[in-house]
Amino acid sequence: MDRNGLIKAAFEARKNAYAPYSNFKVGAALLCDDGSVVKGANIENASYGATICAERSAVCSAVSSGKRSFSAIAVVGGDASETDLLGGYAMPCGICRQVLREFSDPDAFTVIVARSLTDSREYTLSAILPESFGPDNLK
Numbered sequence: 001m002d003r004n005g006l007i008k009a010a011f012e013a014r015k016n017a018y019a020p021y022s023n024f025k026v027g028a029a030l031l032c033d034d035g036s037v038v039k040g041a042n043i044e045n046a047s048y049g050a051t052i053c054a055e056r057s058a059v060c061s062a063v064s065s066g067k068r069s070f071s072a073i074a075v076v077g078g079d080a081s082e083t084d085l086l087g088g089y090a091m092p093c094g095i096c097r098q099v100l101r102e103f104s105d106p107d108a109f110t111v112i113v114a115r116s117l118t119d120s121r122e123y124t125l126s127a128i129l130p131e132s133f134g135p136d137n138l139k
């Protein structure tokens with residue numbers, strides 16, 4: 001799947017976001033090494049700390065269906081009133097960066113953040129999570 005396809009999937013995932021408290025809806029689309037795309041959305045909770053981000057939602061869904069190797073993620077997020085053109089780029093939070101690190105080569109994994117289908121930015125995971133701690137550190 002190309003970059004635009006992945007961004008489109010993230011916008012689709014965002015429609016399922018449950019964000020009644022922040023009103024900030026996030027969608028993510030994770031590209032797996034087998035070519036499949038797994039979507040995730042943020043799921044908030046009345047006990048605020050139990051909220052799960054869209055990126056981790058996608059990773060949990062993928063790993064739960066047996067996929068453990070990923071090459072890219074597209075993330076889109078913004079106020080619920082914004083649909084096709086978002087006010088900003090939704091950068092993955094620190095916890096999500098670390099969770100993505102567990103299942104990817106940080107130099108090869110691409111993080112795409114988009115405001116629309118035609119307005120996006122791209123980073124390697126290692127650029128936004130430098131000198132990271134990963135599974136190899138425990139060997």
Ligand code: THU
Pocket residue numbers: 019022024025026041042043044051052053054055090091092093096
């Ligand atoms: N959120 C995500 O889904 N991903 C991130 O990386 C940053 C934050 C969600 C969590 C919460 O539901 C809302 O955005 C506001 O923080």
